[in-house]
Amino acid sequence: MLELAIRGSKKYYGWMLFLLSIIGVGFFFYLKQLDFGLGITGMSRDVSWGFYIAQFTFLVGVAAGGVMVVLPYYLHDYKVYGRVTILGEFLAIAAVVMCLLFIVIDLGQPMRVFNVPLYPSPNSVLFWDFIVLNGYLFLNLIVGWNVLEAERNNVHYQAWVKPFIYLSIPWAISIHTVTAYLYAGLPGRGFWLTAILAPRFLSSAFASGPALLILLCLIIRKTTNFDPGREAIQTLAKTVAYAICLNVFFFLCEIFTVFYSQIPEHMDHFKYLFTGLHGHGAYVPWMWASLALMLLGIILLVNPITRKNEGVLAVACVVIFAGTWIDKGMGMISGGFVPNPLHEVTEYIPSVPELIISLAVWCVGFLVLSALYKIAVSVKEEVGT
Amino acid sequence: MSNRKGVIIGIVVFLAVVTFPFLYNRGKAAPAPEVELTEKAKAAKQCVRSTDYMQREHMKILDLWRHTVVRRGERIYVNPQGKEFNMSLSNTCLDCHSNKTEFCDRCHDYASVRPYCWDCHIDNPKESK
Amino acid sequence: MDSSRRQILKFFGISTLAMSTKPLLDAFAADPAAEGAESKETFLAGPEALKARQWAMVIDTREFHSLEDVEPLIEACHSIHNVPNLPIRRHEIKWIWETEYKHAFPMKGARFMAEELEHRPFLVLCNHCENPSCCRACPTQATFKRESDGIVLMDFHRCIGCRFCMAACPYGARSFNFRDPRPFIAETNKKFPTRAKGVVEKCNFCAERLAVGRLPACVEASEGKVTFGDLYDPDSPVRERIKTNYTIRRKQSLGTEPSIYYIV
Numbered sequence: 011m012l013e014l015a016i017r018g019s020k021k022y023y024g025w026m027l028f029l030l031s032i033i034g035v036g037f038f039f040y041l042k043q044l045d046f047g048l049g050i051t052g053m054s055r056d057v058s059w060g061f062y063i064a065q066f067t068f069l070v071g072v073a074a075g076g077v078m079v080v081l082p083y084y085l086h087d088y089k090v091y092g093r094v095t096i097l098g099e100f101l102a103i104a105a106v107v108m109c110l111l112f113i114v115i116d117l118g119q120p121m122r123v124f125n126v127p128l129y130p131s132p133n134s135v136l137f138w139d140f141i142v143l144n145g146y147l148f149l150n151l152i153v154g155w156n157v158l159e160a161e162r163n164n165v166h167y168q169a170w171v172k173p174f175i176y177l178s179i180p181w182a183i184s185i186h187t188v189t190a191y192l193y194a195g196l197p198g199r200g201f202w203l204t205a206i207l208a209p210r211f212l213s214s215a216f217a218s219g220p221a222l223l224i225l226l227c228l229i230i231r232k233t234t235n236f237d238p239g240r241e242a243i244q245t246l247a248k249t250v251a252y253a254i255c256l257n258v259f260f261f262l263c264e265i266f267t268v269f270y271s272q273i274p275e276h277m278d279h280f281k282y283l284f285t286g287l288h289g290h291g292a293y294v295p296w297m298w299a300s301l302a303l304m305l306l307g308i309i310l311l312v313n314p315i316t317r318k319n320e321g322v323l324a325v326a327c328v329v330i331f332a333g334t335w336i337d338k339g340m341g342m343i344s345g346g347f348v349p350n351p352l353h354e355v356t357e358y359i360p361s362v363p364e365l366i367i368s369l370a371v372w373c374v375g376f377l378v379l380s381a382l383y384k385i386a387v388s389v390k391e392e393v394g395t
Numbered sequence: 396m397s398n399r400k401g402v403i404i405g406i407v408v409f410l411a412v413v414t415f416p417f418l419y420n421r422g423k424a425a426p427a428p429e430v431e432l433t434e435k436a437k438a439a440k441q442c443v444r445s446t447d448y449m450q451r452e453h454m455k456i457l458d459l460w461r462h463t464v465v466r467r468g469e470r471i472y473v474n475p476q477g478k479e480f481n482m483s484l485s486n487t488c489l490d491c492h493s494n495k496t497e498f499c500d501r502c503h504d505y506a507s508v509r510p511y512c513w514d515c516h517i518d519n520p521k522e523s524k
Numbered sequence: 525m526d527s528s529r530r531q532i533l534k535f536f537g538i539s540t541l542a543m544s545t546k547p548l549l550d551a552f553a554a555d556p557a558a559e560g561a562e563s564k565e566t567f568l569a570g571p572e573a574l575k576a577r578q579w580a581m582v583i584d585t586r587e588f589h590s591l592e593d594v595e596p597l598i599e600a601c602h603s604i605h606n607v608p609n610l611p612i613r614r615h616e617i618k619w620i621w622e623t624e625y626k627h628a629f630p631m632k633g634a635r636f637m638a639e640e641l642e643h644r645p646f647l648v649l650c651n652h653c654e655n656p657s658c659c660r661a662c663p664t665q666a667t668f669k670r671e672s673d674g675i676v677l678m679d680f681h682r683c684i685g686c687r688f689c690m691a692a693c694p695y696g697a698r699s700f701n702f703r704d705p706r707p708f709i710a711e712t713n714k715k716f717p718t719r720a721k722g723v724v725e726k727c728n729f730c731a732e733r734l735a736v737g738r739l740p741a742c743v744e745a746s747e748g749k750v751t752f753g754d755l756y757d758p759d760s761p762v763r764e765r766i767k768t769n770y771t772i773r774r775k776q777s778l779g780t781e782p783s784i785y786y787i788v
């Protein structure tokens with residue numbers, strides 16, 4: 011089936027070339043980073059994780075979000091999702107690829123990344139993250155590929171794939187849970203030290219992942235002869251609606267605990283993000299924007315009239331994707347580091363090379379995604395569903 | 396296959412490119428480097444282990460040393476003859492082999508290996524500024 | 525097709541297994557007995573090495589009044605350990621430094637404290653915690669708690685620079701080499717290595733000096749204001765000081781059990 015990815019229209023090639031050129035620029039900056047060190051980023055002794063790890067965290071969510079189509083289809087035999095399941099799985103693959111890249115580019119000594127499996131350290135959550143992410147990539151490759159190939163050959167997928175499908179469902183939950191545990195188990199980081207972090211991560215994942223999927227479905231319908239189906243999109247929209255409600259609810263739970271208890275170690279991070287602390291508040295407008303976007307998303311999606319209008323739906327999905335992205339891809343990481351353990355404020359502003367490298371990684375993801383979707387759509391067109 | 400010609404040309408070009416370095420250097424192997432010993436090293440007669448062993452295994456010994464010093468906190472190496480050494484690249488190895496360029500680098504360059512020892516370890520502790 | 529798939533699965537299974545047993549195999553390979561007659565080598569700690577179950581430090585902050593009192597200690601440490609002096613604060617590297625009470629002990633201050641205490645310089649450094657969260661987080665055991673004497677150490681050869689340990693340390697004790705530190709070391713101590721870019725570093729309790737029978741550099745430079753010894757030896761100088769003075773530790777409530785005690 012791979013050949014389907016390299017046979018395409020001029021538009022397809024143009025798009026891929028466009029992505030490749032950005033990747034090229036990003037790669038150039040990455041070489042500079044390799045040469046100089048991570049000092050070319052905006053990270054500091056106090057904010058020692060930045061944009062890269064934040065993107066990683068957000069994208070683990072997008073990857074886990076794929077399970078929102080896999081689960082109803084395979085577990086509840088929800089036939090409507092027959093057309094979009096493969097899209098969910100392939101989105102997960104592309105997202106995990108980006109996650110792994112973001113981890114590697116964040117390392118100070120990337121050549122030594124194999125020290126992780128070489129010196130297995132079950133105490134370390136990062137060690138487990140390494141395992142679950144690679145495992146998830148592997149599972150989705152097996153399942154997605156085999157099911158699609160079977161569909162192309164007009165047969166039912168083989169029986170041995172089934173256990174992998176079932177395994178991939180709890181596995182999807184695990185990748186984002188483990189990612190939340192990276193942060194939630196650290197003493198002295200009051201922002202993350204909360205049991206609701208994993209649920210919060212998952213709810214935002216189940217909103218942002220399917221929201222992106224809806225947008226992709228709409229694009230596919232516009233640009234190809236394959237229609238993922240109005241009903242599938244509408245059901246997905248309901249998933250997004252409730253997930254984003256949950257996400258805001260969990261956030262409010264957090265706010266209540268932190269501000270009713272008035273414990274400064276927990277409160278000061280929120281103050282920094284939402285009102286500014288000791289005169290530093292670079293994130294304040296962003297955080298309020300994020301909240302506003304998520305609330306707007308809720309209004310547009312819970313209301314059936316707006317949800318059923320696909321134009322509005324598309325806007326709502328963009329809004330929610332952006333809202334959750336700011337929340338997790340910007341605030342979640344630097345918010346935890348400010349103020350620092352000595353209660354000093356060092357702000358983190360990503361540097362230009364850092365942003366370009368991040369953009370390039372996103373482009374790698376979209377390159378992988380485009381190739382995979384090209385294959386999937388070609389197969390679907392071939393078998394004429 | 397319709398484009399058989401193209402495929403064959405492709406294979407030929409590929410082979411030509413891949414084997415080019417070998418063909419180009421045919422018959423003129425670079426001479427194996429000679430390592431130079433300092434007076435001090437000559438006087439000592441034997442390194443921490445036999446010359447033959449050191450030639451083959453020095454990287455493993457260094458790896459073992461660093462592991463033992465850093466992680467077990469034991470700093471004295473007792474060789475099979477019972478002689479004791481302080482396990483330190485900069486302060487023991489380079490004390491004798493103070494001519495890193497003629498001793499270490501020559502072979503490493505020849506073999507095209509780039510150990511990252513010198514990113515951190517000071518290459519010549521005896522050098523006076 | 526089916527069988528080739530199985531083969532691939534098998535391959536992955538076996539290689540994962542192989543990877544996870546690699547350290548074990550290494551341990552065997554490093555076992556002198558396995559190498560035959562050639563290698564009857566042994567390792568010793570050295571005759572003068574100082575030993576303890578858990579090294580600890582008591583800092584008598586009452587004896588430090590101004591920056592001039594603390595600077596010699598910081599200088600002693602940073603110069604012998606080749607700690608660079610980076611121009612940009614973001615990239616700063618420090619093993620031991622001074623700060624005010626409210627930063628050393630956030631949330632532990634009284635209101636309307638004596639001015640002297642408020643501005644007294646407090647030395648802070650890695651606490652060589654008995655239950656270190658940094659070591660728990662490290663995915664490669666590049667930072668580890670040495671069994672023999674409780675020092676929390678860095679294996680710079682192994683560190684991948686993920687900085688998980690920095691997020692996990694509740695004391696901000698760790699620094700990262702954001703760039704090659706060498707150009708920023710004023711005078712290199714040729715007896716001690718520098719670090720490469722991309723690894724994390726911090727105070728090592730002068731493990732290299734203890735190994736040859738010398739006390740840590742800062743302790744030596746403090747002229748008695750800082751005491752050093754074995755926390756589990758009832759006759760050690762640190763125990764004496766802890767017994768006869770009221771001491772506090774940084775963020776005791778987090779359960780990391782710091783080994784640096786402060787007399788306030």
Ligand code: SF4
Binds near residue numbers: 649652694
């Ligand atoms: S002070 Fe920080 S770096 Fe030092 S042992 Fe404790 S947790 Fe680890």
Ligand code: SF4
Binds near residue numbers: 683686
């Ligand atoms: S930065 Fe190095 S020492 Fe710290 S957790 Fe990562 S590998 Fe371990």
